[in-house]
Amino acid sequence: MRTDLPVVSLTQLPTPLHSLPRFSAWLDAGIEVWIKRDDLTGLAMGGNKLRKLNFLVADALQQGASDLVTTGAAQSNHCRQTAAAAARSGLGCHLVLRGHATDRPGGNVLLDQLLGAKLHWAGVADTRQAMAAAVSQLQARGRQPYAIPLGGSTPIGAAGYATAWLEMAQQARRQGIDFDAVVFATSSGGTQAGISVGAGDLGWPGELHGISVDHKVPHLQAVTTALTQATAELLVVSSPHPVIIHDDYLGGGYGVMGAPEREAIQALARNEGVLVDPVYTGRALAGLIDLGRRGILHGRVLFWHTGGTPALFAYEDDLALGE
Ligand SMILES: Cc1ncc(COP(=O)(O)O)c(C=O)c1O
Incomplete structure (x- = not known):
């Protein structure tokens, strides 16, 4: 291999x-x-997602990325680990989450916020489209987003x-x-x-x-x-x-x-x-x-x-x- x-x-x-x-x-x-x-x-x-992110973040850094952008369910473990990987690597992090913000964020959402990720609530919209929109917005601001598909898969x-x-x-x-x-x-x-x-x-x-x-x-x-x-x-x-x-x-x-x-x-x-x-x-x-x-x-x-x-x-x- x-x-x-x-x-x-x-x-x-x-x-x-x-x-x-x-x-x-x-x-x-x-x-x-x-x-x-x-x-x-x-x-x-x-x-598990940190093992994938070892390789994805290396690829992002090689491409000169400024931010990681990814998506998942509100309680996505992948999103939380991506937020941590971004913090550890000195990158920005944008998470497109299914659903709506709640008054009392719990579990992974609380951790996403602690880890400094910017949350984009997609409601019931297609998260792939919402992610593409987040990527375009970052590019328009002169950033270099690295998009990671659902689950880092x-x-x-x-x-x-x-x-x-x-x-x-x-x-x-x-x-x-x-x-x-x-x-x-x-x-x-x-x-x-x-x-x-x-x-x-x-x-x-x-x-x-x-x-x-x-x-x-x-x-x-x-x-x-x-x-x-x-x-x-x-x-x-x-x-x-x-x-x-x-x-x-x-x-x-x-x-x-x-x-x-x-x-x-x-x-x-x-x-x-x-x-x-x-x-x-x-x-x-x-x-x-x-x-x-x-x-x-x-x-x-x-x-x-x-x-x-x-x-x-x-x-x-x-x-x-x-x-
Ligand atoms: C705790 C946990 N186990 C397993 C999986 C499934 O892994 P995969 O998406 O690579 O199939 C996930 C995906 O989010 C997960 O968060």
Whole structure:
């Protein structure tokens, strides 16, 4: 795999890789669950997007950018991490967020503001158009904006997860273990594309399970096939590893927390002291729990924690868990 792309270091790597013995015993599905802690990538409460931003910010700096511009949901972890990456790199940051400003900003919105990002509320308008407008406004003021698409899911961004796979594989080798399956949340597809390329590069023989948090399989399959191919071309990897995408866990839709996410959040918190979020990693872990109970997973299974925990504080009412 090509390793000479420009890269900056926004992250503290490697993130921990460790077993979850008490969670595995709680699940009682005959599998040994491990976790890769990309909630601990280091900057402004961490998450998967910082790995992508290591490569995207390097590209932006090389192009002489003055500002990063990106978009996402109001509680976007990607936007919060982009704001942190911009602050760390001495760049301006403009975030085009879906929805409307609220009187009491919570969770990631509060952090976006603390990190100094300029927020553009798009209401129900198409965020791609709103982002293009923000880019044009900056250009008209003589700035040099660098536009990052939703989720940072470009081949350059996805390179962050191809290298993450190499990091994880090295850690596993040093600990004398290997995984039969790896489970992770997938949405805009960059994490999945990178993982698929990294695993393909090493010829890993296990199963990759992507738990969709918002899209049905045909849409996500189309998006990720194109992105994975482009990432593989960029990194000169001939055979990306196939990913089994699951859309059985969409529940009430994007960002709607239900009983499976609540069970997953509570089980990991109370058995291991590790927090997952209501939107992405709680849903992905709920998927792992269900796949385990149905006997679809076997052996040693890695749950790749992709972050998102600041969003917990935007779900106070839903998270009133009781005893
Ligand atoms: C916490 C978390 N996990 C997973 C994902 C999904 O990653 P991707 O957009 O690369 O599919 C996101 C995306 O925003 C996220 O914030």
